[in-house]
Amino acid sequence: MTKIKLCGLFRKIDIDYANEAQPDFVGFVFVKDSPRYITLKKALQFRQRLNANIPAVGVFRDAPFSEMVNLYQLGVIQYVQLHGHESEQVVNRLKQLRIPIIRAFSYTQSSFVTSADYVLIDGMKPGSGGIWPWEKITRPTQPFFLAGGLTPDNVTDAIQAVHPNVIDVSSGIETQHVKDLQKMIKIVRSVHNARN
Numbered sequence: 259m260t261k262i263k264l265c266g267l268f269r270k271i272d273i274d275y276a277n278e279a280q281p282d283f284v285g286f287v288f289v290k291d292s293p294r295y296i297t298l299k300k301a302l303q304f305r306q307r308l309n310a311n312i313p314a315v316g317v318f319r320d321a322p323f324s325e326m327v328n329l330y331q332l333g334v335i336q337y338v339q340l341h342g343h344e345s346e347q348v349v350n351r352l353k354q355l356r357i358p359i360i361r362a363f364s365y366t367q368s369s370f371v372t373s374a375d376y377v378l379i380d381g382m383k384p385g386s387g388g389i390w391p392w393e394k395i396t397r398p399t400q401p402f403f404l405a406g407g408l409t410p411d412n413v414t415d416a417i418q419a420v421h422p423n424v425i426d427v428s429s430g431i432e433t434q435h436v437k438d439l440q441k442m443i444k445i446v447r448s449v450h451n452a453r454n
């Protein structure tokens with residue numbers, strides 16, 4: 259079964275929505291220039307409110323190593339997603355601490371070589387809702403997440419074309435820049451019911 263991550267939860271009610279929609283992962287964005295950025299304090303409250311069976315992914319772009327490790331060790335996040343220019347040395351240091359890692363790449367990059375546990379293939383502007391030509395995908399060797407412009411209406415086609423392990427969505431489950439419960443429920447159902 260294809261899994262799904264609902265990313266960029268930033269209001270308390272988004273956590274209630276996620277508990278109802280039952281995704282396989284949620285994402286908390288710790289990138290300060292994102293409209294979905296949340297503080298450590300908010301993330302702690304969200305983790306306590308979130309169903310204990312749903313792992314939370316921390317999304318980072320060139321964050322201090324100690325910030326990522328601290329959030330993991332506090333139990334706020336269960337995965338680290340790297341969206342910046344982090345080196346393989348950073349990936350390996352996180353691995354030594356047994357922190358599961360998702361390494362993001364743009365589909366335009368020629369190779370997806372990393373020792374991270376998962377690769378995430380995204381469009382050119384993560385979190386923008388921008389769609390990209392999935393047929394251009396180069397399949398990575400690791401299990402991979404597919405992101406970029408996915409919506410409840412196009413996700414089944416994307417799964418059938420690309421066969422990802424996990425779907426990752428943020429803009430496509432929003433209406434007027436806030437999370438939309440109906441879109442969240444619809445996309446989770448579509449992904450879990452899709453033939454892959």
Ligand SMILES: O=C(O)c1ccccc1N[C@@H]1O[C@H](COP(=O)(O)O)[C@@H](O)[C@H]1O
Nearest residue numbers: 292384385386387405406407427428429
């Ligand atoms: O969601 C954000 O604001 C964000 C900011 C910085 C880096 C990554 C971000 N989110 C990631 O973007 C894709 C979702 O894109 P879309 O909005 O569905 O097109 C996903 O990988 C998120 O984790």
